[in-house]
Amino acid sequence: MKPKILVAREVFPEVLERLRQHFEVDDNQADAVLGVEGLKARLAGKAGALTAATDPVTAEVIAAAPGLKAICNFAVGYNNIDLTACSKAGVMATNTPGVLDDTTADLAWALLMASARRLPAAERWLRNGEWKGWQFIQWLGSDVHHATLGILGMGRIGQTVARRALGFDMKVIYHKRTPLPAEREAECRATWVDKQTLLRESDFLVLLLPYSPENHHTIGAAELALMKPTAHLINVARGGIVDDEALISALRQRQLSGAGLDVYEGEPKFNPGFLELDNVALTPHIGSSSRATRMAMAMTAADNLIAALAGQRPPNLLNPDVLK
Ligand code: DGY
Secondary structure (H helix, E strand, C coil): CCCEEEECCCCCHHHHHHHHCCCEEECCCCCCCCHHHHHHHHHCCCCEEEECCCCCECHHHHHCCCCCCEEEECCCCCCCECHHHHHHHCCEEECCCCCCHHHHHHHHHHHHHHHHCCHHHHHHHHHCCCCCCCCCCCCCCCCCCCCEEEEECCCHHHHHHHHHHHHHCCEEEEECCCCCCHHHHHHHCEEECCHHHHHHHCCEEEECCCCCHHHCCCECHHHHHHCCCCCEEEECCCCCCECHHHHHHHHHCCCCCEEEECCCCCCCCCCHHHHHCCCEEECCCCCCCCHHHHHHHHHHHHHHHHHHHCCCCCCCECCHHHHC
């Protein structure tokens, strides 16, 4: 008999086909968000699950699924999973690092340029029929080339963003707790600075750190006040890292020139204050959303689940203490 698994959100048919070769699959192609109660109900009798960042794999969910052996997120972020509860219950947890670095870095750049050159507001203006003719002084934006790019959180995606800055002749500074090894810094042409210097000197500050309770509101009113009034803030990491209310206030008062955001505090909630601003570019959490990358993420999660339920160590195990 094949082990039973849950696929908690809609995935590509090819992924389900692959999983069905190994498992009896309970899918959710209708894509209803299951939440805690839905997950508890659907995980009963399951040995494993493919989950998304929207699925709260809490201690309560884990406790309700005694036969569970593996939770495999199809996301690099895993703040939706209670790793401690997983380890205590002997459940392996995995994510999908690596396969989405380039695609997410591309979106960071798209938002950076959209914010710098005021693309969303200019396009809205044109679509509204307000363009009456070319003017010399019209829709002036900020230069990206030769500006200072700051990166907070210099993991794989941060480094990928940094490498793309070479083509724009930018100075790159970054902050993370432990500086990168010298050869990696050289490869990224990036210089470590303390957080205050990063905030003060960046023309474009890109946030790429994982969400954890310690990172909650890492960028709040005090940090925004240190930034240049000409600066732009880009967040493709996670909501909650930025205090959205403080950011809205800074953008409204032009204490900051612009922002490009893909993630929001309390998703799927969205602060309507952003909609009143013309100096923010907004996307709906699509950082890794190209077909090829989403396919690679789902297939990586499937690889992890297949290995875990075959009694092997899954390639992207997040809680190795579970094997002790
Ligand atoms: C990730 O991989 O963490 C993305 O945010 C998609 O959930």
